[in-house]
Amino acid sequence: MKETGAVFFIFGATGDLARRKLFPAIYSLFCEGKLSERFAVIGLARRPRTNEQFREDVYQSIDQFARHKASKEDEEWQNFASHFEYMPLDITNVDAFLELKKTAERVEGQFGIAGNRLFYLALAPELFGSVAHHLRDGGLLETRGWHRLVIEKPFGYDLPSAENLNTEIRKVFNEEDIYRIDHYLGKEMVQNIEVVRFANAFFEPLWNNKYIANIQITLSETVGVEERGGYYDNAGALRDMAQNHMLQMVTMMAMEPPSRLHPEDIRDEKVKVLRSLRLYESPEDVRAHVIRGQYAEGEVKGELKPAYRAEDSVNPESKTETYVAAKVLVDNFRWAGVPFYVRTGKRMPVKSTEVVVEFKSMPDNVYLAKKGKLQPNLLVFRVNPMEGIYIKINAKEPGSEGTILPVAMDFCQSNQVGLNTPEAYERLLFDAARGDSTYFTRWDEVASAWQFVDRIAAAWSQNDSDLQLYPAGSWGPEAADKLLEEDGFHWWPVNGQAESDVVWKSGRQS
Ligand SMILES: NC(=O)C1=CN([C@@H]2O[C@H](COP(=O)(O)OP(=O)(O)OC[C@H]3O[C@@H](n4cnc5c(N)ncnc54)[C@H](OP(=O)(O)O)[C@@H]3O)[C@@H](O)[C@H]2O)C=CC1
């Protein structure tokens, strides 16, 4: 990409995603020398903007959200900004795409770009299909370089709508040129799961139902629906987080080692996991294994927050879930009998993404006869906000006669490797531009995930009496705790909460 350059077409350039994630990501790539001088960004949306106004918008977004700071006076900033152009365009109007073609050719001439084009759809999903057709009909796919389509989630509303969307897009783009974003796959520690699993002799041999009791995945957020009430009230936590991010994290934890580090080999292994998910058989089965909740008024970090139903653009009688927890089973040789407990919710007490692997306890042995608390070993991937790995083991209490204490080995990547690791969108944009689709979801993954989720949605649509309200700032409905208690487990605290039993941290005795 660096040699031949590329034009990034950002559809939805005046929107929230572009402002918070995409412009800052492009700026970081620029600052780190990952873009050559041969790049240009064409921002596209309906509202009028001059190039100067657009560059000011980009500056503000970088000032607020980028990890590299910019100064308007700096030559570097001015150089960067000169690569940005804006063109007002209504996606529903095919003639506008003929105009866009001319703009693209002019910009490519100006920066010496050889015809590579990356079309990023930061748009409402209902517009995805028509953009693909209009790109073709407007002649934007006629250059000699590559043409890639980056699509935001959600990819469809259910399996049939996802199939329709896919059919439309595939009329124009080949599967290998479609990059379906799941930004969790761009997170450093999610990518690290593979490495920790497959590059460490003391994990891989234990990574199966003989040694692992359960796996817990938590994606908790303190925010509510913010300005996205209209979208969210239709989607809910199941479609917004579980169908994509949550199930993708299950695949990273459960997949077999790929035969080669090739995108298709890795995605082949991930899709096998999705196909092995046990589908809930009936509405009763769903009710027994999937818990849904919706936040009511409550305090988060000492601040009173309104109920979900009082949020902007949300139906005041909405039955949409803002929390979902489930017991998921992966029916294959490695994972038979190991529950994956997953949960995600808005307005939780902390923002945290964590994966906890709980190992089976040692059989009754001489140490159990001693006074102490033998706890299961835990391996924790801390994805967000701090990045790191935490391992909990049992050890002798110093100075005692064999009393056992749980101790922690805590590798905090943010402290030890350095803060400021690339944001997910930086990695994913860079990968899309260089043609690496490893951390994008292939169509068969999307389809299998919908197949699993559709059973839940269908059961929920029949009867909503199981929707439980939870106060904002709590950990969600109690039924989610019972889900684990019935199996003799409990949720492990996230973000290092309740670590009073930990005596060693970062390898030092405290
Ligand atoms: N925001 C986020 O945090 C996340 C967003 N996403 C996904 O990213 C996508 C974009 O989300 P977000 O940025 O929040 O949405 P916004 O509503 O903030 O932005 C939508 C953009 O689309 C443009 N647009 C709407 N209709 C048209 C049209 N007919 N022709 C041209 N442009 C149009 C709007 O500009 P204008 O009105 O000027 O035309 C605006 O720039 C969605 O698919 C969303 O699900 C995914 C994960 C997180």
Ligand SMILES: O=C1O[C@H](COP(=O)(O)O)[C@@H](O)[C@H](O)[C@H]1O
């Ligand atoms: O895709 C989405 O993700 C965000 C949470 O992302 P994170 O990187 O901050 O953990 C969520 O708020 C949003 O509802 C959802 O659409």
